[in-house]
Amino acid sequence: MTLFEEFYKSKEFNWKPGLERIEKAVKESNFKIFPSIIVAGTNGKGSTSHMIAEILRQNGLKVGLFTSPHLLRFNERIKVDMKEVDTETLDSSFKEIIPLVEEYQLTYFEASFLLSLKVFHDAKVDAAVFEVGLGGRLDATNALFHELAVITRVGLDHTDYLGNTLAEIAREKVAVIKGGIPAVISDNPPVVRELAEERTKELFAYGIDFKAEEIKVSPSGTQFLYNGKVIRTSLIGKHQAVNCATALTATKLFIERNFKKEFLLPETVNVRLPGRLEVIRNSPLIIFDVAHNVNALTELFKTLNTLGIRADVVFSSLKDKNVEENLRVVADYLRTSGGELYLIEIKNERGTPLRELLTASQKLGIKAKVLEKIYPEDFKKDTVITGSFYIAELIDGYRGV
Structure with a gap:
């Protein structure tokens, strides 16, 4: 068990809406010195986040990845170059942020997010990918300014917190598109695209600006055409072809905008992601x-x-x-x-x-x-x-x- 888990073992596990606490902690920490991508949505966030990180890695970048929840080990939430960060590193990093955690009474999720920033800062990552935990507008990951937003498939979930209609939920999720930053949205109902268009003039939408074609699914993975080229991913399902096409579009835009270098389109995007088929x-x-x-x-x-x-x-x-x-x-x-x-x-x-x-x-x-x-x-x-x-x-x- 990590020191982080020991610290929160006897504390109430809950969600406290509002960004004030984590924004203050993030500002005081001054950990973020790298460009980042935020990934929101209802379904496909984890798969898409992992694929984005892997594609960035294949393009020669050192990449931090923060996701949730974990299945078996807390370490699953924080990765550098697609490898779980070891417990010793997590413990030493957490010791350094405990004063901030206590000062601002951060929740479990807020503190885990701040911990990821500390780990990525010390690892000197070139870029990082952050998967939203719940919603978007009030999620701790939205306390940062990100250079690119990705919205995966939006559907009805967490209605107690986010609203009872697709439009209400979508409005919460597209709120991660802050300051007019570019955004890439996956295959979604029209209302999601319409709400995203209100927040940015640089919107790239599945089915309009990019798509996955000639999708073939097998027990070993998924193959599809992207801009006329064959792409393979280890994840299984037509929806994973859509997720992968979304990840490819997002990483291309991110690399060209933030690193001023040519994007290298990978032929394979293989990620090991437990609990997905x-x-x-x-x-x-x-x-x-x-x-x-x-x-x-x-x-x-x-x-x-x-x-x-x-x-x-x-x-x-x-x-x-x-x-x-x-x-x-x-x-x-x-x-x-x-x-x-x-x-x-x-x-x-x-x-x-x-x-x-x-x-x-x-x-x-x-x-x-x-x-x-x-x-x-x-x-x-x-x-x-x-x-x-x-x-x-x-x-x-x-x-x-």
Whole structure:
């Protein structure tokens, strides 16, 4: 366990809206001396952030990457050149920022973000990529001035905090486009583009300014055409081709604007990202995916159907998700796959109680089985484990990638 985790172990884990605390801490720290990209959206933020960082690395830059949440180790949140920062470095860096953390009473997420700035400063990175944690307008990552904003697919999620309509949620997310900085937006409903256009005159939109064509999906990855050239990524699914095209467009613009150098278009964009159509066993096939809202689950099952995978589903959820709507997407897939549904309860205060999961599945006419722990070796059929990042803790022997 890191010193950071020890520090926050007994403290309340919550989200406090407002940027005043973290803005003061960031200003006082004076850590940011590098150009950066902020990535907001509902789905695809993690994948897109990792691909942007990898493409920047392939272009010869030393890159910092801050993402959340983590699956198993806090270290997953902070990477330099795509490698998790070791615990010793995190601990020594955290010791130096504790006075700021305490002075401004920073939340867990705010402090982790400030810690990443310290690590990147000391590592002398050339550039950094920051994935928004929640929303955008009031997210700690928006306390910085960034040189480029990326908006991935926007959908209904975190409605308790961000609003009940797509327009309300999109308005929160596009708020990371500050000061008229250039922005790249992924495949999105028109309202997202319209709101982004209000914030910048330099907007590059999927389907208008760039796109992924002739997409081919296989169990080993995804291939597509980008500006007439074949690109391959290790991530699986048509949506990952869209994410990759978005990442390529963003990095090209970022490098040309901030480093005044020619962008080198990579032929392959391979990233190791746990919980994104991750195969944790081959026979039978056991897949883990952290899809936790309607859009993400729809893309997951669309990809499985494309690959001809007819599986059972293990599902769980957090309380702040629309469990019934998520399970409706699961039910649609199970009708196609002929598989069974297994439910498991996430063992923390944020997890949806098992009785609520069972009630939701019964309303949809699904008779579900209950699991206490996920033992991959016990499954006799192809199985997909999904619904939340937190399910990783329930998979016996799971170590990530």
